[in-house]
Amino acid sequence: MEKYALITGASRGIGRAISVKLATQGxxxxxxYASNVAAANESLRLIQQQGGEGTLMPFDVADEAATRAAIEAWQDAHPDEYISVLVNNAGIRSDQILALMPAADWSRVLNITLNGFYNVTQPLLMPMQFHKFGRIINMASVSGLRGLPGQTNYSAAKGGLIAATKALAQEVAKKNITVNAIAPGFxxxxxxxxLDEAALKKTIPAGRFGTPEEVAEAVAFLISPMSGYITGNVISINGGLYT
Ligand SMILES: NC(=O)c1ccc[n+]([C@@H]2O[C@H](COP(=O)([O-])OP(=O)(O)OC[C@H]3O[C@@H](n4cnc5c(N)ncnc54)[C@H](OP(=O)(O)O)[C@@H]3O)[C@@H](O)[C@H]2O)c1
Incomplete structure (x- = not known):
């Protein structure tokens, strides 16, 4: 049976690096992705360059009907297969102090991160439980662990995602499905x-921003069958920023 991994927000940044890494693992x-088809095609090209395989699967994770339709269409076309790895990585930030934050910026950030988590994860759970194997990774943030000023919406969304990770992990642990979160720094x-990288770097013990590839390595570790006893956890990748 072919192994399938769905990576949301895979057209750019961290999602692209995860895609290339997991493709090398078979x-x-x-x-x-949401709309950037050129960037998504570049992710596909990089996957194929490594000898891997990929398929574009555009939908807005915040749109429940569109998400369900895309996943059901894939399931209908692959009746004997299932998506065993899900990385909920799609996300945006829309920073502003709360006193000045428009309601639309509050809602959009929460919708993509939290409703997106529900919309994509829920339809994949039954097949994972049936096959008794699954790996779910949720891309949180240092902002969701400690809260950052100017990011009340983003901190709330990522903090909620971490709580959802811990709750779902307990629901599905007996079915050999693990659910973990990654909390990147910068x-x-x-x-x-x-962002003012020069100024921010001074606040990071490692003295630099991280790379998407460094996040992808942690995802590869968490999806491996040998990581089956790690669930409901948050792995920070932040150059020492949080501690
Ligand atoms: N970069 C950081 O320092 C950092 C730190 C902590 C956490 N994170 C988290 O890591 C994740 C990836 O961040 P990144 O830095 O790689 O972001 P990025 O470079 O801005 O890429 C965002 C990705 O998400 C997709 N996306 C956005 N809204 C979407 C939607 N409604 N439906 C489907 N896809 C959507 C984008 O698709 P299009 O290309 O089509 O727009 C793109 O592929 C996010 O959840 C972010 O919050 C990032």
Missing amino acids: YHILIN IQTDMTEG
């Missing part, structure tokens, strides 16, 4: 472009 990568991607 997974056929389902490359989810990673060099489009999301952190425009």
